[in-house]
Amino acid sequence: MSEQPLRCSGAIRPEEENLYDRRILEEVKLEEWAKVVFDPTLSVDDPGEGLFIRPLRRSDYNKGFLQLLGQLTSVGDVTEDQFRETFKKMKSSPDTYFVTVIEDVNTGDVIGTTTLFIEQKFIRGCARRARIEDVVVNDKYRGKQLGKFLVIVLVLLAKSLGCYKISLDCRDTMIPFYESLGFSKEPQNGNFLKSQKKNA
Numbered sequence: 001m002s003e004q005p006l007r008c009s010g011a012i013r014p015e016e017e018n019l020y021d022r023r024i025l026e027e028v029k030l031e032e033w034a035k036v037v038f039d040p041t042l043s044v045d046d047p048g049e050g051l052f053i054r055p056l057r058r059s060d061y062n063k064g065f066l067q068l069l070g071q072l073t074s075v076g077d078v079t080e081d082q083f084r085e086t087f088k089k090m091k092s093s094p095d096t097y098f099v100t101v102i103e104d105v106n107t108g109d110v111i112g113t114t115t116l117f118i119e120q121k122f123i124r125g126c127a128r129r130a131r132i133e134d135v136v137v138n139d140k141y142r143g144k145q146l147g148k149f150l151v152i153v154l155v156l157l158a159k160s161l162g163c164y165k166i167s168l169d170c171r172d173t174m175i176p177f178y179e180s181l182g183f184s185k186e187p188q189n190g191n192f193l194k195s196q197k198k199n200a
Contacts, residue, residue: 016057016058016059017057017058017091018054018055018056018057019055019056019057019087019090019091019097019098019099020055020091020094020095020097020098021055022054022055024098024157024160025044025053025054025055025100025153025157026044026045027160028044028153028156028157028160029043029044029156030042030043030044030149030152030153030156032156038145038148038149039145042145042149044153047102047146047149048144048146050104050105050106051102051103051104051105051111051146052102052103052105053100053101053102053103053149053150053153054100054101054103055098055099055100055101056087056099056100056101056113058084058087060101060110061080061083061084062080063103063108063109063110064109064110064111065101065110065113066078066083068110068111068112068113068136068138069113069134069136071136071138071139072134072135072136073134095118095161096117096118097115097116097117097118098115098116098117098118098154098157099113099114099115099116100113100114100115100116100150100153100154101113102137102146102149102150104141109138111137111138111140111141111146112136112137112138112141112146112147112150113134113135113136113150114132114133114134114135114136114150114151114154115132115133115134116130116131116132116154116157116158117130117131117132117133118130118158118161118163119131124164127162127163127164128161128162128163128164129163129164129165129166129167130154130158130161130163130165130166130167131166131167131168132151132154132155132158132166132167132168133168133169135147135150135151135168137150147177148177148181151178151181152181155181155182167186168183
């Protein structure tokens with residue numbers, strides 16, 4: 001795959017504004033995660049033929065981002081103004097939201113995404129904790145190791161940002177998948193409680 005998207009220079013249009021600095025992603029080296037082997041080999045520079053991994057952009061409203069999330073959960077009717085306002089709020093909290101996507105450069109569609117959320121704590125000497133959320137790959141692109149790829153990229157990103165703990169919630173059927181990536185159930189912490197508005 002051409003490295004041109006990684007090396008483009010000059011001013012970018014406002015709609016192409018990244019949620020976070022893409023150079024952070026360029027520092028992630030998958031070979032540092034020895035627990036998982038990719039066959040064929042994937043990297044941040046080359047996640048697959050015609051694919052490009054990058055931060056969420058303001059323009060992704062028109063690239064199928066919300067429709068992709070709809071394959072995971074209920075999204076609701078989100079207008080472009082709402083999307084841009086949420087993007088602005090996330091961007092105004094630096095080093096907190098790392099919404100990462102995979103784009104098919106041939107179609108211009110967002111075909112995979114996940115979110116790394118960094119929580120600043122007072123405990124452990126004012127350490128940081130990370131959560132991985134909203135992992136989804138377009139149905140048509142499954143079987144290409146992209147879900148595994150996205151999760152591991154964000155795990156390594158969280159480690160590079162100094163997070164002492166990385167957690168996620170998943171359906172019971174997905175536990176073996178995440179265990180294969182090095183996650184484990186937390187002893188004596190198996191109770192997950194939630195309070196959620198109806199229709200949310």
